[in-house]
Amino acid sequence: MISACDSCLRRAHLIARLAPRIAGVLQRPPPPGASLFALSDERLIAAVLGGADVALLAWLESFDPAAARDRVRRAQAWAVCAHDAAYPAGLGQLADPPAVLFGVGRLECLEQLRSTPAVTLVGTRRPSPYGSEMARSLGRTLGLAGIVVVSGLALGIDGDAHRGCVEAGGLPVAVLAGGPDIPYPRRHRWLYRQVLSRGAVLSELPPRQRAFRWSFPARNRIMAGLAAMTVVVEAAEPSGSLITADFARDLGRNVGAVPGRVTNRMAAGSNRLLQDGAAVLSGPEDVLDQIYGVGTRPRQEPRLPEDDELRAVLAAVEEVTDPAAIAGRAGLDAAEARSALGRLEAEGWIARDALGGYERKVL
Amino acid sequence: MLASVATFAIEGVGSREVTVEVDVRRGLPTFTLVGLPDRAVREARERVRAALLNSRLDFPQQRLTVNLAPAHVHKAGPGFDLAIAVGLLGATGQVPEEPLGSCAVYGELSLSGELRPGRGALAVALGAREAGYSRLAVAPDDAGEAALVPEVEVVAVESLEGIARLLRGERAPQRASPRPPRVRSAAARLDLADVRGQEDAKRALEIAAAGGHNMLMVGPPGAGKTMLARRLPGILPPPSFEEALEITRIGGVAGLGDGGLVSERPFRAPHHTISPQGLIGGGMTPRPGEVTLAHRGVLFLDELAEFSRPALDALRQPLEEGRVEVTRGQRTIVFPARAMVVAATNPCPCGRAADACSCDAVLLGRYARRLSGPLLDRIDLVCRLGPVAPVELVREGQDEGSSRRVRGRVLAARERQRRRLPGSAALCNGDMDGRLTRRTVRLGRRLRSRLASLADPNLLSGRGHDRVLRVARTIADLDERDAVAERDLDEALAYRLGGVAAAA
Numbered sequence: 001m002i003s004a005c006d007s008c009l010r011r012a013h014l015i016a017r018l019a020p021r022i023a024g025v026l027q028r029p030p031p032p033g034a035s036l037f038a039l040s041d042e043r044l045i046a047a048v049l050g051g052a053d054v055a056l057l058a059w060l061e062s063f064d065p066a067a068a069r070d071r072v073r074r075a076q077a078w079a080v081c082a083h084d085a086a087y088p089a090g091l092g093q094l095a096d097p098p099a100v101l102f103g104v105g106r107l108e109c110l111e112q113l114r115s116t117p118a119v120t121l122v123g124t125r126r127p128s129p130y131g132s133e134m135a136r137s138l139g140r141t142l143g144l145a146g147i148v149v150v151s152g153l154a155l156g157i158d159g160d161a162h163r164g165c166v167e168a169g170g171l172p173v174a175v176l177a178g179g180p181d182i183p184y185p186r187r188h189r190w191l192y193r194q195v196l197s198r199g200a201v202l203s204e205l206p207p208r209q210r211a212f213r214w215s216f217p218a219r220n221r222i223m224a225g226l227a228a229m230t231v232v233v234e235a236a237e238p239s240g241s242l243i244t245a246d247f248a249r250d251l252g253r254n255v256g257a258v259p260g261r262v263t264n265r266m267a268a269g270s271n272r273l274l275q276d277g278a279a280v281l282s283g284p285e286d287v288l289d290q291i292y293g294v295g296t297r298p299r300q301e302p303r304l305p306e307d308d309e310l311r312a313v314l315a316a317v318e319e320v321t322d323p324a325a326i327a328g329r330a331g332l333d334a335a336e337a338r339s340a341l342g343r344l345e346a347e348g349w350i351a352r353d354a355l356g357g358y359e360r361k362v363l
Numbered sequence: 364m365l366a367s368v369a370t371f372a373i374e375g376v377g378s379r380e381v382t383v384e385v386d387v388r389r390g391l392p393t394f395t396l397v398g399l400p401d402r403a404v405r406e407a408r409e410r411v412r413a414a415l416l417n418s419r420l421d422f423p424q425q426r427l428t429v430n431l432a433p434a435h436v437h438k439a440g441p442g443f444d445l446a447i448a449v450g451l452l453g454a455t456g457q458v459p460e461e462p463l464g465s466c467a468v469y470g471e472l473s474l475s476g477e478l479r480p481g482r483g484a485l486a487v488a489l490g491a492r493e494a495g496y497s498r499l500a501v502a503p504d505d506a507g508e509a510a511l512v513p514e515v516e517v518v519a520v521e522s523l524e525g526i527a528r529l530l531r532g533e534r535a536p537q538r539a540s541p542r543p544p545r546v547r548s549a550a551a552r553l554d555l556a557d558v559r560g561q562e563d564a565k566r567a568l569e570i571a572a573a574g575g576h577n578m579l580m581v582g583p584p585g586a587g588k589t590m591l592a593r594r595l596p597g598i599l600p601p602p603s604f605e606e607a608l609e610i611t612r613i614g615g616v617a618g619l620g621d622g623g624l625v626s627e628r629p630f631r632a633p634h635h636t637i638s639p640q641g642l643i644g645g646g647m648t649p650r651p652g653e654v655t656l657a658h659r660g661v662l663f664l665d666e667l668a669e670f671s672r673p674a675l676d677a678l679r680q681p682l683e684e685g686r687v688e689v690t691r692g693q694r695t696i697v698f699p700a701r702a703m704v705v706a707a708t709n710p711c712p713c714g715r716a717a718d719a720c721s722c723d724a725v726l727l728g729r730y731a732r733r734l735s736g737p738l739l740d741r742i743d744l745v746c747r748l749g750p751v752a753p754v755e756l757v758r759e760g761q762d763e764g765s766s767r768r769v770r771g772r773v774l775a776a777r778e779r780q781r782r783r784l785p786g787s788a789a790l791c792n793g794d795m796d797g798r799l800t801r802r803t804v805r806l807g808r809r810l811r812s813r814l815a816s817l818a819d820p821n822l823l824s825g826r827g828h829d830r831v832l833r834v835a836r837t838i839a840d841l842d843e844r845d846a847v848a849e850r851d852l853d854e855a856l857a858y859r860l861g862g863v864a865a866a867a
Binding site: 126155187324325327334335336337338339340342343345346355356357 | 561562565581710711723745746747749817857858
């Protein structure tokens with residue numbers, strides 16, 4: 001479906017054409033993108049190029065919407081514009097909504113985005129095992145609850161959130177900084193394909209367009225705009241995730257964060273958000289409470305193993321990761337602790353990272 | 364006149380019989396050596412000529428042809444000197460021929476006619492036993508090592524003249540006695556009590572020692588990984604006589620050791636820059652690699668992630684089959700390689716603790732992938748070492764967990780295994796192959812279904828399944844129980860790093 005109108009398509013392609021020069025205008029990485037993208041076409045050109053550019057104006061005059069639609073179609077993508085009924089309502093509230101939303105994957109996602117609330121999950125590219133597990137379990141539970149999970153396909157938290165959502169058979173939506181047909185980062189090509197088959201990949205840049213440095217924060221405003229709530233799992237300070245949270249707050253949406261360890265640099269930003277009044281999220285239920293209101297969904301008592309020793313070891317795993325330290329906390333000797341750990345892992349309570357440290361699984 | 368003398372060529376870590384045939388006949392004085400000799404063998408002509416003349420023996424001015432049979436095998440090294448010289452003596456009638464039928468000789472000659480020791484005297488003696496020779500003449504320095512084989516009468520001869528007199532019967536053969544074993548080295552006396560804390564790793568070390576399992580230690584620098592590994596030989600049982608013979612033979616061929624029977628298991632710690640050939644053996648004339656030198660002992664791979672991928676991949680076959688096959692030309696040489704692998708690694712490239720780590724995600728991923736894969740699947744026990752708490756460091760020395768006690772438990776466990784595995788090639792649980800494992804480690808129905816119902820099916824590969832059974836068996840052995848209990852299985856599972864690493 002390519003329902004975007006001519007002028008919006010022209011606008012989107014103009015931005016794509018100006019893309020390499022925009023970075024020079026926006027000096028700093030967190031740009032006040034709002035003001036620039038809210039300008040009219042001519043004033044945008046003037047702002048980016050520092051004056052009227054005859055060649056570009058001529059190109060603007062002779063822009064061929066049919067050819068542009070053809071290119072979108074060839075990339076097996078679709079495009080909706082702000083004048084379209086399918087355009088996500090949440091985006092319209094942005095000061096500078098993207099003129100056109102290009103996408104690949106399942107078109108029904110747009111319908112879903114209009115009818116049910118969405119949650120944006122973001123965080124650092126270098127999460128702790130705990131952050132990773134939290135992001136994945138949030139993605140999983142929200143996916144199970146039928147909530148659209150929006151993220152950026154980046155390494156780390158973003159990828160974990162998508163993964164959890166895909167595992168639960170939910171509706172994942174990835175917003176990219178480049179064209180929607182280019183998997184980025186390349187290491188997540190496999191995840192890109194999974195998101196594509198179950199949900200959608202969106203971008204404000206047309207297909208075949210590569211990502212620029214400025215387009216990452218610009219993409220963040222779309223993620224914030226799409227969702228009813230933005231959740232930061234683990235984020236350093238400063239970071240792109242905090243930019244997303246700022247956008248969400250400016251839009252008056254819910255902002256929540258998962259508490260991290262205060263000694264973890266990679267959780268400094270998300271903990272700061274909590275100090276500034278973001279909702280404290282201790283699990284997926286808290287996200288549902290924020291969206292639907294407290295008490296509208298039954299709260300489950302946390303499940304625990306029956307054996308006392310196993311419970312003690314499980315409690316220790318929640319605090320430390322090293323088997324030796326776990327044994328110390330649980331008051332067991334090395335052999336007993338290992339035995340309990342093996343049991344807990346076999347039953348799915350805990351998981352191990354690549355190098356033998358333990359982490360409590362949620363859900 | 365024609366004479367033939369038996370000697371031995373070192374091949375791999377064994378020896379192959381070589382018959383030296385000497386033909387002396389009238390003609391222009393020449394000295395021809397055939398049978399694929401290398402440079403050192405060809406130079407034997409000069410050494411033999413000088414040695415004979417300097418021993419006041421006769422060097423025939425005739426046409427001399429020496430053939431080293433079998434002719435298609437490459438011959439290397441100076442070990443054929445003595446056989447060629449004795450052959451010349453026989454062919455010229457300077458010594459009677461008939462004692463040469465039951466006596467093999469081995470050694471290098473100096474120009475003065477003295478015998479120099481060669482490499483691998485024990486391998487030669489074992490070859491002589493196999494080939495049915497009742498007597499073996501070697502240099503005095505080699506005699507102690509060769510005499511470890513009781514079935515062969517080893518005679519030490521100090522010079523060419525001495526062997527001539529011996530063969531003529533002018534001197535009674537003096538049987539050499541085996542060299543006494545070395546006293547326990549300092550390395551074997553290192554005590555586990557020196558390592559503070561790290562109970563988890565010590566437990567893993569004990570299980571590994573008791574069952575001959577492979578293990579990996581993950582921990583920050585300074586946590587005691589290397590210290591623990593170096594204390595492993597001290598808690599291993601001493602090698603049996605047959606094992607000690609194997610170890611001594613390999614050491615002799617490689618030029619290690621002093622010729623006495625080795626009474627300790629070897630501990631090899633190659634540097635991480637080692638080549639695949641250095642690790643598993645190879646070269647033009649195949650020489651044993653580190654994994655063979657560690658046979659029946661410990662191969663310690665410190666900084667596992669720094670080893671080259673080809674080197675680690677080369678370790679896969681030896682780890683699985685306990686031997687290395689090196690093919691040269693049409694021949695395949697088999698090196699024994701039944702070593703326990705103990706590896707150590709930092710948790711990440713920067714080596715700091717998890718909270719202080721400053722490594723990049725891409726780097727971390729690459730690091731984990733490097734460690735993961737097929738090699739990790741062959742590791743039975745993975746343990747984590749944390750930074751040592753200062754309170755542990757200042758505590759007064761305590762005896763708990765000292766090497767002597769651990770060794771006692773390990774010995775008892777090994778004894779149980781030996782009684783359970785009579786007549787098989789396996790000496791401990793770690794040696795058992797898949798079939799033997801399944802036959803030996805019987806699980807009750809409840810435990811079987813426990814293994815089958817793992818929450819994450821990726822946790823265990825087929826190979827991992829067998830390995831978990833073996834470790835569980837060893838844990839039960841340490842606890843002196845005949846049946847494998849549920850907690851043994853749980854503990855074995857917890858020490859195994861299964862699909863987790865592969866997924867990372």
